[in-house]
Amino acid sequence: xxxxxxxxxxxxxxxxxxxxxxxxxxxxxxxxxxxxxxxxxxxxxxxxxxxxxxxxxxxxxxxxxxxxxxxxxxxxxxxxxxxxxxxxxxxxxxxxxxxxxxxxxxxxxxxxxxxxxxxxxxxxxxxxxxxxxxxxxxxxxxxxxxxxxxxxxxxxxxxxxxxxxxxxxxxxxxxxxxxxxxxxxxxxxxxxxxxxxxxxxxxxxxxxxxxxxxxxxxxxxxxxxxxxxxxxxxxxxxxxxxxxxxxxxxxxxxxxxxxxxxxxxxxxxxxxxxxxxxxxxxxxxxxxxxxxxxxxxxxxxxxxxxxxxxxxxxxxxxxxxxxxxxxxxxxxxx
Numbered sequence: 001x002x003x004x005x006x007x008x009x010x011x012x013x014x015x016x017x018x019x020x021x022x023x024x025x026x027x028x029x030x031x032x033x034x035x036x037x038x039x040x041x042x043x044x045x046x047x048x049x050x051x052x053x054x055x056x057x058x059x060x061x062x063x064x065x066x067x068x069x070x071x072x073x074x075x076x077x078x079x080x081x082x083x084x085x086x087x088x089x090x091x092x093x094x095x096x097x098x099x100x101x102x103x104x105x106x107x108x109x110x111x112x113x114x115x116x117x118x119x120x121x122x123x124x125x126x127x128x129x130x131x132x133x134x135x136x137x138x139x140x141x142x143x144x145x146x147x148x149x150x151x152x153x154x155x156x157x158x159x160x161x162x163x164x165x166x167x168x169x170x171x172x173x174x175x176x177x178x179x180x181x182x183x184x185x186x187x188x189x190x191x192x193x194x195x196x197x198x199x200x201x202x203x204x205x206x207x208x209x210x211x212x213x214x215x216x217x218x219x220x221x222x223x224x225x226x227x228x229x230x231x232x233x234x235x236x237x238x239x240x241x242x243x244x245x246x247x248x249x250x251x252x253x254x255x256x257x258x259x260x261x262x263x264x265x266x267x268x269x270x271x272x273x274x275x276x277x278x279x280x281x282x283x284x285x286x287x288x289x290x291x292x293x294x295x296x297x298x299x300x301x302x303x304x305x306x307x308x309x310x311x312x313x314x315x316x317x318x319x320x321x322x323x324x325x326x327x328x329x330x331x332x333x334x
Contacts (some may be wrong), residue, residue: 066179
């Protein structure tokens with residue numbers, strides 16, 4: 001019986017060289033590497049990221065979120081056409097809520113952004129959220145850094161949807177754009193306040209044809225709501241735009257708003273400080289992730305966890321006492 005050949009795996013040097021040369025295939029492989037949960041891939045992924053961090057490029061990071069049906073993919077395709085039309089290179093990280101095990105509709109966004117996917121100046125990477133809260137993938141920030149090292153000028157992160165946890169996306173991008181449907185102004189009470197507070201602009205989508213009058217009302221509702229919230233940036237008051245991916249209405253205006261806001265942030269040294277704060281947050285998030293994995297994979301913890309869990313469920317001990325006992329057992333081994 002013929003022995004099955006192992007798939008070729010590029011070395012760190014090959015991967016980094018390819019990324020710095022703008023090789024999309026190597027970028028895809030690097031993102032897959034950092035997303036891997038296999039222990040043998042961890043050190044290699046860290047080395048690739050460390051090498052790529054040395055590349056300094058002036059980029060724009062945009063987070064796009066919105067309620068289901070708001071047309072995020074269609075809007076991104078229209079905005080992507082505007083961006084690439086200026087000679088800029090665009091990477092889109094589309095986070096899908098499907099399971100990483102079953103795949104689900106993981107390729108849905110790429111299929112919906114068919115024209116943008118065929119654009120030589122655009123790169124679309126669908127990624128499973130794997131149940132991760134925050135509207136993003138656990139490795140989205142690392143994927144952004146890899147895209148920038150590959151030479152992309154703009155990185156768009158399309159998040160799963162609207163919710164309180166969506167504000168996590170704000171810790172890795174420069175500008176948050178919230179997409180809302182016409183007539184959704186009456187849903188303001190149901191929208192989590194967090195996402196409204198971190199939004200740098202709101203785009204009312206599908207504002208064409210018979211929907212236009214309703215879109216105008218929604219725009220006024222959102223403008224009123226934004227005035228009641230504390231300003232995210234002292235120099236910037238979030239605006240509301242009427243947009244249509246079909247007719248192109250408002251798409252260019254949104255792009256101008258993003259560029260002007262980023263220019264103001266750079267000139268005031270706000271963007272540089274924000275990026276450093278984001279890296280600091282990524283450091284602490286990474287520490288939590290590594291410690292959690294090490295804790296639950298520890299043989300001692302795995303041995304006594306079922307018993308302690310049973311004691312907690314039977315109310316013999318409190319969850320706090322159970323957690324303390326587990327941590328003490330873990331720390332004794334270190």
